Every structure is written in C-alpha cells, then in structure tokens.
Amino acid sequence: MAVRSASADFGGGERGARARRRGLSRNPAFVGCALFFALAALSFASLSTGSSGADFSLPFDILFGGEVGPSAELIFFQIRLPRLCVALIAGVSLSLAGATMQALFRNPLADPSVMGVSAGAALGAVVAMSFFGGALSLVSLQIGAVVFGLAATAFVCALGRGGTILSCLLGGIAVNALCGAVVGFFLYSAREAGLKSYIFWMLGSLDNADWNSIAHASLVSVPAWIAVMACARGLNALLLGWEQAYHSGVRVKLLWRACVAATSLMTAAAVSICGIIGFVGLVIPHIMRLWTGPDNRRLLPLSALAGALLMVGADLLSRAANPADPVPIGVITSLLGVPFFIFLLKFGKGEK
C-alpha cells in the first residue's frame, strides 16, 4: 500500500518519463554540436577579418593552396592564426578551470580569480618582466606566471586548511585583491609603458599573441585539460558532499590536490599569454549548468567549447569596433556574457 501511494505522487511515473525525454535544445549532444559549429564559424570569421580589412576567401585560399600574396600569408600565419589560438586556449582554460573549481568547492561562486590564481599569475608575470628583461623575458614571464599562480593557490589552500570552504573562498578573494594591488603598484612605478601594460594584465588582451608563448602555454594547459576531464566522475561524486564522495569510493584528498594543481596551471598559462580575463570562468560553467545539468562529464567539455566560443566572439567584436586598436577583450566578454547570464538566471528556470 505504501509503495502504491508513494508512486502515485509521480503520476505513475509518466511525469518522470516525460522529464527524461528532454527537449532537443537540452540534449547534450545537440548542444555540443551547435557550439562546435558556432565556434567553427566564428573562428573562420576571425581568420578572415583584421585591420587590413575582411576577406572571406583568404582562409580557403590558404587551406586549399590558392593564390595568396606574401603579405596576406604573413598576416594570416603571424597575426590572425596565433590570435585565434590564444583566444581558444584562454577560453577553454578559463571555463574549464571555473567549472572544475565550482565542482570542487561545491560553490557556484568559485572561479579562477577566487582562488587568487589569476591575479597571482599576473603578478608573477609582471615581476618577472621587471627583473628579467631582454632575451629571457618571454620564458621568464611565463615561468613567473605559473610559479606565482601556484604559490597563490598554495597560500589560499593553507589559509583555508581546517576551515570551511567559505574561509578558503574569502582567503582567495583577499589574495586576489592583494596581488592586483601589487601589480598596479609595479606598473604605476614604470611610468612610460605602465598604463598600456596595466590594461593588458588587468583587462586582458590578445594583441601579444605569438607562436612561442602559445607553444609554452599549450604545453602546460593541454595536459591540465585532460587531467580535469579525467576527474569528471570523481567531481560528480563530490557534488554529494566530501564525506559521501569518500563513501562512494573517491580518494577525496588526491582528487582535490590534482584538480587544484591542474586548474592553477591552466589558469596561469592563460593569464601568461593574454592577461586576466574575468567573467568567463565564473559564468560560462553557470550557463552550461543551467542549460544541460550539473553532470561534469557533459559540463566540462561543453563549458570548454562555450568558453572558446565566447572568447573568439568577443575578440571579433572588439576588433570590429576598432580594428586598429581593439578594446580590451575582458571588457567585451563581460558586456556579452552578463546580459545573457542574467536572462538565463531570471527566465531560464521556468522551463525546467
């Protein structure tokens, strides 16, 4: 009797079955395909346009061996393609780092800047830039970013040890503010180039893209991407709570350390090539979670795609506004993403 009355709550299972047959727009495979094609289209557009004007046949000519002038080829391989690569790497890294941290902290407010990684990495890059100029500057800058990023994370973790997740988050916010202030101080002291690089580090920019830094950054971030994707099921179990995750067979401490290290590495690598770009890591995972649910096996890859899409799209817009001197990309990502996010937050829940 008890069993029958209980299942009657759910209309004999009909409602559950209906809920399971989600609409096409929420089907993860469909969303993934849509994001992928949108990303491909925007990437194509990004390769076709630049300060020398738009030419949509250029990518085709280069791909299929058509007639291309040497200057067009130089622009394509030395300016547009590296710029696109930086946008892709940064978009994937930031959104994956955000999604992973939100699962790890079980808090939707977590993102790379909350752990202090972003500002720590920027500080490392700026410090390295001021002390090791010249030929070593690029490598030292990137090493500085990674080292300081990891150090900032380690410091925040040490602060939060024994405390709650909230104390960890608050510690991260404090470290973030401190590092940002020190970056400001360093760049303010270096008057001539100061303002330009302050904008680069604190608002993000794709203008400094070059193949060497892309190679170094991807060397660090691609293994980190693979690592967090491989942790997806463990992160899922962590959504049930740390204790329950342990009961379900997750080695919680190991998972925690691996994911924190991987997210710090990918964030620091992204910051080292394009500065701090806010918003992507916080809101892209949010949007994708509202869209297709909290299962990290879907959420992580879809967030990666969506993050790359947002970055490429924002870069296109920033260059469309002023091809010669693009608006800092962090400004555009926020302008683009926040209204969409607010819309989803306010109206997306009704259709669930």
Next chain:
Amino acid sequence: MIEARCVCVNYGGLNALNNVSLTMCDGEFTAVLGANGAGKSTLLKVLTGFLRPSSGEVFFGGKPLREISARGLALRRSVLEQEAHSEFDCTVFEMLSFGGFARGGVFCAAPGEGGRICAALEKVGLSGAEGRKYSELSGGQKRRVQLARAIFQLEDGGDMAGKGLFLDEPSAGLDPSHAHCAMRAVGEMCARGVSVFAVLHDPNLALAYADKCLLLKGGEPFMFGRAEEVLTAQNLSEIYDSECEEVFTARGKFVVFPGKGALRRA
C-alpha cells in the same frame, strides 16, 4: 562479516567512544540506539572507515579496514548519512548515478546502471521519480532518494553477501508509512545477505526489524545482544534517562515513553 574490536575514539581529550566491540554476520540487521551524543554516529563513522579510531580495529571480511582502498571499500559497503545536500540542481537519476562512482571506468558508468537506478528507486517507493529535480522533492522524498542511492551503490548484479549497508537514522523525517516502506527495503537487503548497521531513534522500529541491538550510553557500550532481549523497558529508561513502559498488543511488544510530568489535558 564485519567486526569491530575494542574501538575507542578520542576527540581532543574527550572520549567519544570507549571500548566498543561488535560482530555483524552476513544478512544480519544491527540497530544501535542511545541518547543524543551517545556516540552512535561516531561509531558509524569508524565502521565505515571515514574516521580512524584512536585505538582498536575494524575488520571487513577478516581484513583490516585501513588496508582496503577507498574504491574497494565503496564496492563493499555504502552509507546513508544523516544529512545530504547539494548546492547544484541534480535530477534524482543523476543523484543516484553519482553514487555509482566505484563501479565505472574513467568516464563511463558501468553497463546496466540505468536499470539498477530505477530498480533501487522502486524499492523505496519512488518509481518514476528519476527525472525529477532533487531540489523540488519533499524532505521525506529526499531521504528516500538517499536511501535508494545507498542501495544502488551496493547493487552490482552479483552476490550481495558480505556487503554492508550503514544507515544513520534512515527513518528521520519519514511518516510512519514511508518509514516502514524504507525499513522493508532495508530488510530486503538483509534477506539477500547484506549486513545492515542502522542508527535508530525509534526502539519500535528496532524491535520490528533488527536482529541485534547495541545500546550506547555516554560513549560506553551499555548492552549488545538480540534485539528483543536488549530492548526492555528497564534498559531503555536507563539509556534515555526517561521513563519507559512496555505495551503488549496482538502484534507483539512495543515500548512507549510516557514522559515524567508531561502535561496532559484531562
């Protein structure tokens, strides 16, 4: 078989558990009762391997608990915690599938998990709820979803003997009909050879379902034995420090706590 030998737990100088020993055979339902703060949940944490005892040892099938990996342990025992919450909005199906971590590969769940999830939900009277949002369920439904998750974690389509189901107040927040529904689901697991260890607050549920019963008082084992022998009015009034009476009906013995000096309208 699950065995605890002389388990003691010290929380910063405070003796939370003192010298507790117990043996749970396959298919046996062991209930533990005691007043608030008597060490019931601490004992459950020690038995599940979450808390390492200050001294003493827990054995799972003759093997010390600390020598079994987290994943190996998860395949052999599951736990229903006192409270479970999730900040993110899962469906009931996802909630259960997240508990099947130990069986799957790196990225994919083990084959046939979907069917087992539905079967586990049916056992607790929630068939058809798998597509519902967890956050939209009532407190009692959430509790039963958690119980279904614990049951699902043990179901691997094979032999259930030698596994353990650890429940911290499985009937908390459930109305009498659903409490019995949940306990029957637990009883079914016993019949299939699973050892059940449950922290209970209702001695009548223990009388109805448990084979053995452990009474704790202030972290000390008060009595351990067959449920109907242990759960007497005298023992219960001693451990709860509250007056207890036995009532006999055609269905057997029940216990009630009338309460000293309780206000009652004439």
